[in-house]
Amino acid sequence: MALSEPDSTVESISETILTAALRRFEQYGYGKTTMAEIAADCDMSAANIYRYFENKLEIGAQLARRCLAQECSALTEVIGTPESAAVRLEAFLLGNLRYTYERWSEQPRINELVEAIARERTDVVQEHLRIKQELVTKLVEDGNRNGEFSVADPKRAAEAILVASTVFEVPLFMHMHSYEKFESMAKNVADLILRGLNARPSP
Amino acid sequence: MALSEPDSTVESISETILTAALRRFEQYGYGKTTMAEIAADCDMSAANIYRYFENKLEIGAQLARRCLAQECSALTEVIGTPESAAVRLEAFLLGNLRYTYERWSEQPRINELVEAIARERTDVVQEHLRIKQELVTKLVEDGNRNGEFSVADPKRAAEAILVASTVFEVPLFMHMHSYEKFESMAKNVADLILRGLNARPSP
DNA sequence: ATAATGAATAATTTCTTGATTGTTCATTAT
DNA sequence: ATAATGAACAATCAAGAAATTATTCATTAT
Numbered sequence A, B: 001m002a003l004s005e006p007d008s009t010v011e012s013i014s015e016t017i018l019t020a021a022l023r024r025f026e027q028y029g030y031g032k033t034t035m036a037e038i039a040a041d042c043d044m045s046a047a048n049i050y051r052y053f054e055n056k057l058e059i060g061a062q063l064a065r066r067c068l069a070q071e072c073s074a075l076t077e078v079i080g081t082p083e084s085a086a087v088r089l090e091a092f093l094l095g096n097l098r099y100t101y102e103r104w105s106e107q108p109r110i111n112e113l114v115e116a117i118a119r120e121r122t123d124v125v126q127e128h129l130r131i132k133q134e135l136v137t138k139l140v141e142d143g144n145r146n147g148e149f150s151v152a153d154p155k156r157a158a159e160a161i162l163v164a165s166t167v168f169e170v171p172l173f174m175h176m177h178s179y180e181k182f183e184s185m186a187k188n189v190a191d192l193i194l195r196g197l198n199a200r201p202s203p
Numbered sequence C: 001a002t003a004a005t006g007a008a009t010a011a012t013t014t015c016t017t018g019a020t021t022g023t024t025c026a027t028t029a030t
Numbered sequence D: 001a002t003a004a005t006g007a008a009c010a011a012t013c014a015a016g017a018a019a020t021t022a023t024t025c026a027t028t029a030t
Helices: A010-028 A035-041 A056-080 A085-106 A108-120 A122-145 A154-164 A179-195 B010-028 B035-041 B056-080 B085-106 B108-120 B122-145 B154-164 B171-176 B179-195
Strands: none
Touching: A010 A035, A010 A056, A010 A108, A056 A085, A056 A108, A056 A122, A085 A108, A085 A122, A085 A179, A108 A122, A122 A154, A154 A179, A154 B154, A154 B179, A179 B154, A179 B179, B010 B035, B010 B056, B010 B108, B056 B085, B056 B108, B056 B122, B085 B108, B085 B122, B085 B171, B085 B179, B108 B122, B108 B171, B122 B154, B154 B179
């Protein structure tokens, strides 16, 4: 059961603990796994974990950070494509949705972790949103640069875009519609954001 | 304690019950008020309430419907203004936010009711959203008519607008920011929706 | 007939208590 | 010194009993 980890630097031991915790959280959920179990998986005492992590919630927070960072890097790829900014914005919204939905439907346990963190470690979520906003800001600036967009305040626009895509980011909503319905909603929102409502001077 | 209600039609008695229930729900919350208490306020037995309502949840559902209908009529007023469609759309988003925020901060008990209904009577919420979508559809069509907007599918656009304003409709989010912050977010979203990201042919 | 009730039942909630678990710390090993 | 532990303590959780409450229905009033 023990994870093989020959090193014994603080980093590698922390890593061992995180890996063990993740395995437990995935399989049994955050609430049901005990510090003693995590410790046993690492061949150490529960008390010793506290030399590496402040408490259980902090272990959860670090894992959640990784999980969310993974999402961000997936979205970064989507955004880094050589497509038009418009296409990439829609891909961002759809990717956002896909990630949330798949985590909700395929890893309900991990989702339990994310919800606990959202409740008790607001800072982690805030930071995640900040990073996402940076991503979108970059995308909008990109669109400005190549003439697709003409947005005066890209940061402001990025914030609005994130706010508008809240439904696609929060697992809580996922039970309300089918994936297909959400997909159609995301496309509609992308369309709305891209074109706006204003009439254009017709040529 | 009894509510004065001289009539004895089914409607008036139902009304008496609803009024008593609302007073209890406002003061003590949905969960804490008992059918016996509501009945006592109406000078009748708990059993008799079941001659007028299927069960406690149905009383809650009817009150929630009224509460939500009140919101809709407030928003209808906002939309019925002789302002431009753009101004009215922003007013709609801000009104939406204001209603949610005030109910959350000033009537936390009633909010408890709304949450119970959202969980166990999805139909009531769905209907509310449908009506709201109609409102926005009208507004968009209005904008189309007077040349402010040029939206091919107003219903579709209205759906997207509602989806994009989810944060302002769900009490659950209200604790995340101050009212001022939300106000600024709503304005940003309104701006985004109205103008879109696309570059316009500059005159 | 219709309206209303009290008593009976079923479902929920609350409370209590024991066990489990997170966390600390004095002590032991390396 | 640093790393690790077992024992102790406090907080939380779980199970089941007790009580409360929603709901039904046979019966009584109007």
